[in-house]
Amino acid sequence: MSCGDEVEFNSPAFQGDRQNLLWRADDFSATVNSSGELTITGSNNIETVNLRIPQVIEGTFVTGETNEIEAEYIDAFGTRFSTNNRPDESVSLYPELGEIIIEEIGGTNSRFTGSFRFLAFDETGLNSIGFTNGVFFKVPLITNGVTPE
Numbered sequence: 001m002s003c004g005d006e007v008e009f010n011s012p013a014f015q016g017d018r019q020n021l022l023w024r025a026d027d028f029s030a031t032v033n034s035s036g037e038l039t040i041t042g043s044n045n046i047e048t049v050n051l052r053i054p055q056v057i058e059g060t061f062v063t064g065e066t067n068e069i070e071a072e073y074i075d076a077f078g079t080r081f082s083t084n085n086r087p088d089e090s091v092s093l094y095p096e097l098g099e100i101i102i103e104e105i106g107g108t109n110s111r112f113t114g115s116f117r118f119l120a121f122d123e124t125g126l127n128s129i130g131f132t133n134g135v136f137f138k139v140p141l142i143t144n145g146v147t148p149e
Helices: none
Strands: 013-018 021-024 027-032 038-043 048-053 059-063 070-074 080-082 098-106 111-121 128-140
Touching (some): 013 038, 038 128
Parallel strands (some): 027 128
Antiparallel strands (some): 111 128
């Protein structure tokens, strides 16, 4: 007999620790709008995470510094938490910084691998949701509703 940890990882995948509990997307995709902005989306049919960066390139993008870089979480009730919403002064005087890291763009710019972490606030700035240890692996680009091969 041997003992050990069983690791399960799907390919492709989108998951992270939300408030210290594993959150896993059942559906995920990447899109590029007419301005060239990349959005990587994960959803479990109840909640959605959107990661937005201004262009399709590998690199580290810091949330909370500019509105063009955003991590967004929409809960089961439709409440939108965004890194572009600033915390109320009673919570924090400074914006919370997070990261979206695009580590690899593969398959003729059609699959995205990377990681993320962020703390996002609702419109009031009083309520927050945090993600750590977030990863997305080979998330496919969807063009006109079609996933490339």
